Amino acid sequence: MLGTLLGAGVTHSFQRRAIERTEEFTRGERLRQERIDAYSAYAGALVNYRRVLMDRWFSRHENRVEDSEESRFRSYEMRSEAQEALFRVQLLTSDDDLARQAWATLDMVSDLHRAEDRDDLAERRRVSRDAINAFVAAAKRHV
Numbered sequence: 001m002l003g004t005l006l007g008a009g010v011t012h013s014f015q016r017r018a019i020e021r022t023e024e025f026t027r028g029e030r031l032r033q034e035r036i037d038a039y040s041a042y043a044g045a046l047v048n049y050r051r052v053l054m055d056r057w058f059s060r061h062e063n064r065v066e067d068s069e070e071s072r073f074r075s076y077e078m079r080s081e082a083q084e085a086l087f088r089v090q091l092l093t094s095d096d097d098l099a100r101q102a103w104a105t106l107d108m109v110s111d112l113h114r115a116e117d118r119d120d121l122a123e124r125r126r127v128s129r130d131a132i133n134a135f136v137a138a139a140k141r142h143v
Helices: 002-061 065-092 096-114 118-140
Strands: none
Touching: 002 065, 002 096, 002 118, 065 096, 096 118
């Protein structure tokens, strides 16, 4: 009888550990998927925000008054979407450096429409594109 109880206790212990490992793996995989979704959504929001800011710049510098106002409001909407995606990144990442890089990337993209001329715009486009790519590369290490 003592052997049966000991065997049942050992079996229960092994089963509990197996269940805990499975649950831990499932939680880790779910977090990984959420991070992939959040990081890619943020990068996508930045790309869309960047595109709208370039439209805004061209509207203003080509004196398309009716388009300029619409582009300005659209850029506000896209910035809000990018910030929402950034908040999700901040909630899901455990790396403070990645969160800071995400903020810095948003700032670099936001500066795009402040370019003085086409050469300045081209440089800001390059910087913002490189910043987005660097964020994606850094985020990749966390998934």
